[in-house]
Amino acid sequence: MEEQYKKAGIDGDIYRFTQSVCASLQERFVHIDETAEYNQIKVLKAFHDAHVSEACMSGTSGYGYNDIGRDTLEKVYAYAFGAEAALVRPLIACGTHALAIALFGNLKTGDELLSISGTPYDTLHEVIGIRPSRGSLAEYGITYAETDLDADGRFDFPAIKAAINERTRMVAIQRSKGYSSRRTLSVEEIGEAIAFVKSLNPHIVCMVDNCYGEFAETIEPTDLGADLIVGSLIKNPGGGLAPSGGYICGKKEYVENASFRMTCPGLGSEIGPSLNLNTSFFQGFFLAPTVTASAMKAACLAASVYEKLGFECVPNATEERYDIIQSVALKSPEALQAFCTGIQKAAPVDSFVTPEPWDMPGYDDQVIMASGSFISGSSIELSADGPLREPYNVFFQGGLTWPSAKYGIMMSLQCLKEKGLISL
Numbered sequence: 433m434e435e436q437y438k439k440a441g442i443d444g445d446i447y448r449f450t451q452s453v454c455a456s457l458q459e460r461f462v463h464i465d466e467t468a469e470y471n472q473i474k475v476l477k478a479f480h481d482a483h484v485s486e487a488c489m490s491g492t493s494g495y496g497y498n499d500i501g502r503d504t505l506e507k508v509y510a511y512a513f514g515a516e517a518a519l520v521r522p523l524i525a526c527g528t529h530a531l532a533i534a535l536f537g538n539l540k541t542g543d544e545l546l547s548i549s550g551t552p553y554d555t556l557h558e559v560i561g562i563r564p565s566r567g568s569l570a571e572y573g574i575t576y577a578e579t580d581l582d583a584d585g586r587f588d589f590p591a592i593k594a595a596i597n598e599r600t601r602m603v604a605i606q607r608s609k610g611y612s613s614r615r616t617l618s619v620e621e622i623g624e625a626i627a628f629v630k631s632l633n634p635h636i637v638c639m640v641d642n643c644y645g646e647f648a649e650t651i652e653p654t655d656l657g658a659d660l661i662v663g664s665l666i667k668n669p670g671g672g673l674a675p676s677g678g679y680i681c682g683k684k685e686y687v688e689n690a691s692f693r694m695t696c697p698g699l700g701s702e703i704g705p706s707l708n709l710n711t712s713f714f715q716g717f718f719l720a721p722t723v724t725a726s727a728m729k730a731a732c733l734a735a736s737v738y739e740k741l742g743f744e745c746v747p748n749a750t751e752e753r754y755d756i757i758q759s760v761a762l763k764s765p766e767a768l769q770a771f772c773t774g775i776q777k778a779a780p781v782d783s784f785v786t787p788e789p790w791d792m793p794g795y796d797d798q799v800i801m802a803s804g805s806f807i808s809g810s811s812i813e814l815s816a817d818g819p820l821r822e823p824y825n826v827f828f829q830g831g832l833t834w835p836s837a838k839y840g841i842m843m844s845l846q847c848l849k850e851k852g853l854i855s856l
């Protein structure tokens with residue numbers, strides 16, 4: 433094996449170091465595999481209950497009337513996520529679009545949206561109007577409030593109680609830390625917060641941004657009372673095969689409200705062709721539990737090797753994990769660039785290019801990104817990125833297969849070693 437890695441550019445000391453760390457992680461890997469096994473059966477049972485048939489694999493064009501594949505896929509998502517209804521569409525362009533549809537569909541002028549997990553993911557700032565923007569919720573007279581997580585990164589119940597008023601129509605919760613340094617919230621904690629909100633006012637719609645969290649645990653927020661969960665198909669639930677798309681799952685009424693925004697009033701979910709994508713969506717969802725497990729193992733390994741080398745990791749090497757994102761504080765721009773170079777070198781696509789820091793719209797600092805993915809921008813595939821600022825955090829996620837993700841981590845170590853930035 434060591435010879436095989438040597439041929440692929442990995443020194444013996446890096447191979448042996450990684451192997452010894454992997455050996456110490458066996459117990460955690462068994463736990464991750466058990467979660468995947470549990471979720472695989474859940475998904476398979478949803479396929480059976482929804483009567484997925486060969487006919488579901490073909491798609492529709494034009495209006496997409498009577499698209500049996502699309503309608504059955506939506507049943508599969510609803511059953512697997514313990515929800516009444518689902519929208520799963522290639523025409524939803526990304527996670528932000530799915531979240532915007534869910535928000536606009538369920539909020540009206542005079543309503544207030546309350547985020548109880550702090551400031552939401554960057555791309556939602558303009559949707560909400562936190563940053564003034566054309567077409568935002570704010571422009572339609574929908575106001576916004578937020579409560580931060582407490583010093584331990586947990587829900588601040590007294591603050592939530594104080595922030596809820598008679599106009600609070602919807603509460604938003606972001607499960608994953610995304611690209612911030614806070615903790616990721618467990619589904620259990622999310623369930624407790626939802627129960628608390630409902631005890632104050634049962635009519636408040638509780639929506640969870642579920643991005644990066646799907647299949648990381650054996651339950652989803654809809655199993656513990658969330659009215660809506662929303663996510664992207666080029667992350668966990670697409671299993672690496674969905675080429676585009678987003679989903680919205682939850683209570684029938686709220687999913688329908690969203691459908692009238694996704695298309696238009698009157699048409700809702702009845703139109704929208706699946707094109708030729710049904711097979712990729714079904715197959716991707718079928719693979720999603722094990723693909724997510726590969727990404728979870730990769731995140732676990734990355735935290736363990738980098739922590740041993742003296743870098744601070746969130747989550748740390750021993751904490752319970754609730755999503756696929758790993759951040760590592762690399763402490764210098766050179767180390768951040770070397771890490772990303774390694775991830776890029778290990779990719780199946782574009783392995784020969786070198787990532788460079790870049791001025792990105794919407795960011796104050798330059799950003800460096802590594803991604804050699806089959807699906808453009810897919811972050812269930814091995815990828816890494818980070819802003820060029822202290823403490824030079826890299827956010828690392830994905831890995832369609834465990835061996836390829838492990839190789840990516842070894843290659844990142846190799847690049848840091850070659851630059852003299854680590855010594856084993």
Ligand SMILES: *Cc1c(COP(=O)(O)O)cnc(C)c1O
Pocket residue numbers: 526527528529553555606608609610611641643644664
């Ligand atoms: C990825 C992500 C989104 C949506 O991002 P898109 O790039 O629009 O798919 C929203 N929230 C969180 C926490 C995310 O990780």
